[in-house]
C-alpha cells in the first residue's frame with residue numbers, strides 16, 4: 001500500500017492539488033499562497049514541489065497531498081486515497097483502501113461501515129425509483145418550487161406508505177436485518193420478535209451525504225399516512241435517521257459536500273435550517289448554503305466550516321424558538337472568531353419561500369445582512385409581550401441578558417468597543433455602563449471553552465523556541481544531506497554528540513526549517529556559508545563565556561586561558577567583518 005501512496009505522489013504534484021484550492025505564486029523553487037486553513041492577508045503558506053510538502057508559517061499546518069486533501073475536504077484518509085488515486089489514474093490493489101484503513105482501525109469496523117454504506121445507497125436508489133412513479137409527489141415538489149433537475153441532483157426520493165416495502169426490497173438484495181436496522185432504515189418489531197419494519201413511511205426522502213457525496217443517512221418529510229393506519233395521531237413533520245456508525249448529527253452538515261468549493265471560493269457560508277431551504281437556495285444560485293440535519297449548531301460543525309471560510313450568514317426561522325437558537329449559534333460562532341451576519345426576511349417567510357417566489361430578493365437579503373448583534377438587538381424587541389413593545393425597561397433587561405453575552409463573546413476588544421457603542425446608543429445609556437456589564441461576563445462558558453480545545457481554531461502552541469545557534473544549525477542540518485561538505489563542516493563545528501541531540505530536538509520542526517532555508521535565497525551554497533558562519537560565531541561566543549568564567553574562578557594567572565581568550569576574540573573579529 002505504501003508503494004501505491006508513493007506512486008500517487010509521483011503522478012500528482014502537490015502544486016496541482018493545492019493550486020486547485022488556492023492561488024499559488026512562484027517563490028524561488030517553491031510556491032507561496034494565502035493559507036487555506038487560517039485567515040491571513042499576507043501569504044505564509046509554502047508549497048515545495050521537490051519534496052511534495054506544504055507548510056504554513058502562520059498556523060503550522062503541514063504535510064503532503066494526502067493530509068492536504070483530508071484537511072481541506074474534511075474527509076478521512078481512505079477517502080482521500082481513493083480520490084487522489086482516481087486523479088492519478090492509479091488503480092488501487094483490490095480492496096486496498098479498505099486494507100489500509102483497516103490498519104488504522106479494526107477490519108471488522110471498516111467492513112461494517114462499508115456494508116452500512118451499501119445499505120444507504122440501495123435504499124436511496126429504491127426511494128428514487130419510487131418517486132419516479134409517483135406523479136402526485138412530484139407535483140407537490142413542483143408546487144414547493146423544486147425543479148426536476150434539483151430532484152435529480154439531490155437524489156430526492158419517496159418512501160412508500162407501507163410497513164415493509166423497503167425492508168423487503170433490501171432483504172431480497174441480500175442485506176441482513178441487522179445491517180438494515182443499524183443503517184437506520186429498519187426498526188425491530190416489538191410485537192413480532194425477529195421481524196423488522198420500515199422506519200420511513202409515506203415520506204419525501206432527502207439523502208444526507210458525507211463530504212465525498214456518499215449517502216450516510218436520510219431525512220424524511222411527511223407526505224401521507226400508511227393506508228388503513230389506526231393511529232390518529234399527527235405524524236412528525238420530519239423524521240431523521242438515528243445516529244449510526246456512519247451518521248453523527250453533530251458533525252454532519254446537509255449540503256456540505258456540494259457547498260464546500262463555493263464556500264471557499266466566495267468566502268461566505270449561508271446556514272439554513274431545513275432541507276427545502278437548502279435545496280432551494282442552491283437551486284436559486286446560492287451554492288454556498290449548508291443546513292443542519294435535525295440538530296443544533298455545534299462546535300464540530302463550526303470547526304468543519306472554519307477551514308473554508310470565517311464569514312457566516314445565519315438564515316433562521318423567524319419564530320421565537322428560532323431566535324433563541326439563533327442567538328446561541330451566533331454566540332458560539334462569534335467566540336470562535338467568525339464574522340456572523342443575519343439577513344432580514346419578511347415576517348413569517350423562510351429562505352425556501354423567498355427562493356421560490358423571488359430568488360433575487362433572497363440574494364439581496366443575504367447580501368445586505370446585518371451584523372448578528374445589530375440584527376438581534378432589533379429582533380429581541382419583538383419577543384416582548386404584545387402591549388409592552390414600547391416598554392424601555394423591559395427591552396433593556398432583555399438586551400442585557402440576550403445581547404450583551406454576544407458582545408462579550410467577541411474575541412477582539414476593538415470589535416467589542418464597536419458594539420458597546422452601538423448598544424449604548426440604542427438603549428440611550430452611557431457607554432461605560434454597557435462596558436462594565438460586558439466585562440462582568442465570561443467570554444465563553446466553561447464547557448464551551450473545553451469543547452473548543454481540540455478544534456483547529458485554537459492557536460497552535462509554539463514549540464520551545466530554539467536559540468540562534470540551534471536555529472542556524474538546524475537550517476543547515478535539515479537542508480543538506482549528510483554527505484554534503486556543508487553538513488560535514490557543521491559536524492566539525494558542533495561535534496557529533498551535540499548535533500545528534502540537536503537533530504532530535506528540532507525533528508518536529510524539520511519541514512519548517514527546510515522551507516525557511518529555501519526562503520533565504522536561491523543560492524544554497526551562499527546561504528549555507530552564511531549560516532555556518534552564524535553557527536561558528538555563536539560557538540565562539542559560548543567559548544569566550546566559558547573561558548572568562550574559568551579565568552574568574554582561577555585565582556592564579558592562567559596564561560593558557562588568556563591566550564585562548566585572545567585567539568577566540570581575534571576569530572570573532574574576523575567573523576564580524
Ligand SMILES: [Zn+2]
Pocket residue numbers: 035036037038045056057058059060061
Ligand atoms: Zn495557516
